[in-house]
Amino acid sequence: MPIMKVDFAPGVNKEGTRYTNENQYFDSDKVRFRKGRPESIGGWEKFTNATFLGICRSMFRWFTLTSIKYHTIGTHLKYYILEGNTFADITPIRSSGDLGSNPFTTTNESKTVTVAHSSHGAFVNDYVTIASAGTTNGIPAGELNTEHQILTIPNTNSYTIEVSTTAATSSGTGGGTTPPTAAYQINAGLETSTNGAGFGVDTWGSGGMGDAATPGIQDKLRIYHQDNWGEDLLFNVRGGSIYFWDSSDGTSTRAALLSAESGANDVPSTVTQILVAQTERHVIAYGSTPKGSSTHDPLLVRWSDQENNVDWDPTATNTSGSQRLGVGSKIIRALSSAGGEILVWTDLGVYSQQYVGPPYVYGFKLIAGDVSIISPNAAAFVNGLVYWMDSNNFYSYSGSAKVLKCSLLDFVFSDMNIEQFEQVFAAPNVQFNEISWFYCSEDSTQIDKYVTYNYEEGIWYPGTLDRSAWIDAADTEVPLATSNSGGILYRHESGVDDDGSAISSYIESSDFDVGDGDQFSFISRIIPDIDFSKSDSNSTKTGSMVLKTRNYPGNSLSTNSTSSVTDTTEQAFIRARSRQAVLRWESSAVGVAWRMGVTRMDIKPDGKR
DSSP states (O other), X not given: OOEEEEOOEEEEOOSXXXXXXXXXXXXXXXXXXXTTEEEEOOOEEESOSOXXXXXXXXXXXXXXTTOOEEEEEEEXXXXXXXXXXXXXXXXOEEEEEEOOSSOEEEOTTOOEEEEEOTTOOOOTTOEEEEESOOOBTTBOHHHHSSEEEOOEEEETTEEEEEOSSOOOSSOEEESOSSOOEEEEESOOOBSSOOSSSSSSOOXXXXXXXXXXXXXXXXXXXXXXXXXXXXXXXXXXXXXXXXXXXXXXXXXXXXXXXXXXXXXXXXXXXXXXXXXXXXXXXXXXXXXXXXXXXXXXXXXXXXXXXXXXXXXXXXXXXXXXXXXXXXXXXXXXXXXXXXXXXXXXXXXXXXXXXXXXXXXXXXXEEEEEESOOOSSTXXXXXXXXXXXXXXXXXXXXXXXXXXXOOOTTHHHHHTTOOGGGGGGOEEEEEGGGTEEEEXXXXXXXXXXXXXXXXXXXXXXXXXXXXXXXEEEOOOTTOOOEEEXXXXXXXXXXXXXXXXXXXXXXXXXXXXXXXXXXXXXXXXEEEEEOOEEOTTSOTTSOOEEEEEEEEESSTTSOOEEEEEEEEETTOXXXXXXXXXXXXXXXXXXXXXXOOOEEOOEEEEEXXXXXX
C-alpha cells in the first residue's frame, strides 16, 4: 500500500459514534476551522491592569459625536464605564440620608463596625458610602468616611461593615453627634442563578426573621440591558428601573433614575429590558409596568414618545404607546435586526416588531410558536442574520426562523447545568465568521465551555474557556471578553498565548480504518503537515502527533505513539499494528500557533491475526 493521505472533513462531529464518524474530527479544544483546515485559536491578553468588582454579564460600546469611545461593564455588584484604561463606577444611588447621632457600634480589637440605620433596605454585598463621621473608639474618621461593602444584615435597622486597617481600641458606640450620612448604591444581584432552572427564578420566604424584605431583582442573576440615546446611555437592571447617564457630565457622575430627569412623565418603574429604536428614536421597554401602575406586566411592551426618552404618557399629540403580547407568560429578550425589525422572544414564541407609524406606531407579528431562547443574552445579530440558542436547539432568522443543523447538539445539551441557563451568552467573532455560545457544563456553576458555529462554512467545534461576557470587534479593534473571576477584561485575537502563558489546544479524529475486513495493517511512518508561521518569532515551534489504535470499536484506545513535531520535522518513524486508528494533534508551548494540513502515513498490509 502506498503512502496514504489521512484527511478529515472540516468541523467536529459527536452526533454518531467514533466509528460511524469516520473521516471526521471527533473532539477539539481551542481550535477553529478556517477554509476547511483546523488551527489554534487566537490568544488573549489583559486590556488593562485595572480590575472591576463582581462578575460581568453584559457589555456595551458606543461613541460620542466627538468620537469618544465608551464601554460599559455591568457586574452583579457594580456598573462601570471603561474610559481609557480605567473603570469608572457610575452605579446609581438607591437612597441616602442621615444615620443619626453616634450610629456606630464597635468591639475592642475588631475592625468590624455595626451601623444603625432604620429601614436601610440594604442586603449583603451592597455598597454604601459613609461621610461626615468622626473618629470612633480608635477607628480614624478617614477609614469610616469611604465606600464599604456590607458584610451582614442583623436586622432591618442595622448592618455591619469592616474598616480597612485600624481595629477599634474599645467597645461602645460613637460616630459623632452631627449625624454621619450614608449613600446606598442599588442592591447587588446574584453571581449565579439559584433554586431551579430557567430565568427569573424567585425564592419564597428568603431571608431570616427580621431581615429586610428582598426585592425580586436581588434574587436573580444580575443582568443589565443598555443602549445609547445619542451620546448618552440608558440602562436597566433586569426587572428593575431605567437609569440615565449623561456623557456631558463625565464619568465622575453616577447614573440616575430616568424618572428623575426633567420633564419625566409616567416612566415605567420596573422593566425587563430596554432598547432604543435608533431609526425611529423611541425608547422601548419590554416587560413593563403599565401606565399609572407599579405592578410589573412581563408581557407588556411600552415605548416613549419619539425623540423624547422621558415622556411615556400616550396622548393625541405624541407617539408613546403600548402593546401586550399574547403568546407566553413573559418576555425574555428583544434584539434589533435588519431593516429596523426587532425580534422579541417570550417563553413560548418569537415575535417580529416593526415600525408602522401613527396611530399604532409599532406592529407585532408572531413568527414562530413553541420556540424560545435559553437566556436573555443568547442571541446575536451578525451579517444580516440573527442567531440564537434555545433550550434544545440552535436557530437563525432572516425573514423566517430556521433550525441550524448541529453536529454537537447532544454533546452540548446533555452536558449543561440547567440551573445556570441564564448565564448562557452569544459571542460573535465576525473576523472569523463565528458565533460562539458560552455555557456552564453539568457540574459547574460558572461558565467553563463554549460551542462555536462557523456560519460561513456551516460547521461546529467545541472548547473550554471561562468567560462571562463578550463584545465583538468594532472598526479595527479585536473582541473584548471578561473573566469569571478577578475582574479582568481581556483583548482577544491578540497574540497566540493566554496572557503570557501557553494555550493548550488539540484536535482529534474519529476512528479510521487502516486495514480491510479481517486484515491488520502496519503503520511505520507519519509525515506531518503543520504550519507554524503565525507563531511568535522567538518561540520553539513544537507540538505532538499522537497515534491511538484499537482493533474493534468496543476496545479501548491505546496510545501507540507520540511524536514530537517541529517546523523542521520531515517524518516520524513509529511501529503500530491495528485495524483502526485515531490521529491527534496537540500543542501546549508558549508562543506557538499552528495550522494543520494533510497528514500522510506509511501503511502496509500485515495479514490476519
